[in-house]
Amino acid sequence: MKAKTKIRHTVIRDGIYYFRIAVPKHLWEKYRDPKTGKKRTQIWETLNTSDPDEALLKVGPLLQKWRRHFATETVPGDDISYPALQQTSEGFAAPFAYQWSGNFLTASVQDAISMYSERYEAAASLNNNPNTRQVAALVGAVEPPALTFMQAFAEFKRVSPEKVKGKTPLDTKRFWRRYEQYVEDFIADMGDRDVLKLTRSDVKEYRRKLKQRVIDNEYKSDNANKKLGWLRNILQVVFDEMYEGKENPFDNIKITGFDDDAVRPPFTxxxxxxxxxxxxxxxxxxxxxxxxxxxxxxxxxxxxxxxxxxxxxxxxxxxxxxxxxxxxxxxxxxxxxxxxxxxxxxxxxxxxxxxxxxxxxxxxxxxxxxxxxxxxxxxxxxxxxxxxxxxxxxxxxxxxxxxxxxxxxxxxxxxxxxxxxxxxxxxxxxxxxxxxxxxxxxxxxxxxxxxxxxxxxxxxxxxxxxxxx
Known part of the structure; x- marks a missing residue:
């Protein structure tokens, strides 16, 4: 019979692969077996497969999950700062993206059910009584700090290095400057607002101002739509990276009804x-x-x-x-x-x-x-x-x-x-x-x-x- 393939962080018992990871020594006391009371030096989970290829695919996510979980255990139990709660949410055995409780009230019924379900699974995965930080992460106790549009632009650059890969320093500066100019235009009209509290009504107010400029022939409607589109792109990237599930207030807001968007005609x-x-x-x-x-x-x-x-x-x-x-x-x-x-x-x-x-x-x-x-x-x-x-x-x-x-x-x-x-x-x-x-x-x-x-x-x-x- 062909020997089973050896895969790191796995053990084979009765032909079935099991995931195994060592518990950091400073956490042995915390991870006592709930039945015997003995210190747990290892975590075991069945992979429910005898196929080495399938086992290899399952090991990676489990390894990431437990490493995140162990990392959060080094954070003080009473630290309820926003970054600590973000890290804690991702470190549960059943991880989820941290959300402030106020977002639950404005979410659709379907999204709210999904959000509550994620937290129920995370709470059920705890092996003992949760500490203050874990409870705060589960209930979304801390509102995220303000993120101005200019700060959001800085984060957009930080998390999007692929956009300027291979560009010269001068081309890179010009590339980011195009985005920055649209942010400056928004700030000039609306102020450097907290984008996490920006509403669709706020964006529609900005759209009304852009429409007036089109009417006043300052620029054409396609240029106005570019302003809305590029701002939408900035927030989408930042929200996806740092505020998963956060609704983008610029979504589906466009300027329509103008007949000035045809291709520029030739000279007579x-x-x-x-x-x-x-x-x-x-x-x-x-x-x-x-x-x-x-x-x-x-x-x-x-x-x-x-x-x-x-x-x-x-x-x-x-x-x-x-x-x-x-x-x-x-x-x-x-x-x-x-x-x-x-x-x-x-x-x-x-x-x-x-x-x-x-x-x-x-x-x-x-x-x-x-x-x-x-x-x-x-x-x-x-x-x-x-x-x-x-x-x-x-x-x-x-x-x-x-x-x-x-x-x-x-x-x-x-x-x-x-x-x-x-x-x-x-x-x-x-x-x-x-x-x-x-x-x-x-x-x-x-x-x-x-x-x-x-x-x-x-x-x-x-x-x-x-x-x-």
């Missing part, structure tokens, strides 16, 4: 001419002006261009081009994947890039991305209200499509994943092909603008003649 021909005229007169930095000129010809966004380094700029290549990719300033371009791409420099884009062969170094600082975003926002708000730099992306896509470019080529230039081509493999289009597509698109744009100008001039001439007659 007239708007492009208006931008070009305004750009010549603008007092913006030369770097910002160059970024706009390149964006008009490539569809790349302002941040993609501003964070290029010298190694991303290839002016002397047979086909001059820029690489939009990870570098010393960014771990990845937004979205990654297809967003990493090489884009030929044609016409005005090449001339603009030649002025800054090392990249736009004025924006290669900690607050560079914010500076370029602010510069673009100010310029386009004054020049073409309701549209921004992102409209170039859609303008270039339209010009590519209308000049005969197929969707896979178009998407490889602007950095989109082509729908229906998830199984496409290969290195993608060569620069010569991309260059030809961009040249055709820009020629199409020039022709349409010339027709637009000619049409306007004719209309103006006809109106002048009509007045003279």
């Amino acid at each position: 021909l007239g708007e492009i001419l208006t931008i070009r005229t305004a750009l010549e007169k603008s007092g913006m930095r030369a770097e910002a002006k160059a970024i706009i000129r390149i964006g008009e010809c490539t569809g790349a966004n302002a941040r993609e261009l501003a964070l290029m380094q010298a190694c991303d700029i290839h002016l002397d290549a047979p086909v001059p081009y820029i690489s939009i990719r990870p570098n010393g300033l960014r771990h990845k371009v937004k979205g990654g994947g297809k967003r990493h791409r090489d884009v030929p420099l044609v016409g005005d884009a090449f001339d603009a890039m030649r002025q800054f062969p090392q990249g736009f170094t004025v924006y290669h600082t900690e607050d560079g991305p914010d500076q370029i975003n602010s510069a673009m926002s100010d310029f386009f708000k004054k020049t073409i209200p309701g549209k921004g730099f992102g409209s170039y992306r859609h303008t270039v896509q339209d010009w590519l499509r209308n000049s005969g470019c197929n969707d896979t080529m178009k998407d490889s230039i602007v950095g989109h994943k082509t729908k229906g081509h998830s199984m496409y493999y290969g290195a993608g289009y060569e620069l010569e092909n991309k260059k030809e597509a961009i040249e055709n698109a820009l020629e199409y744009g020039r022709r349409k603008i010339a027709e637009f100008v000619q049409h306007n001039q004719k209309q103006q001439h006809d109106m002048t003649e009509a007045k003279a007659a």
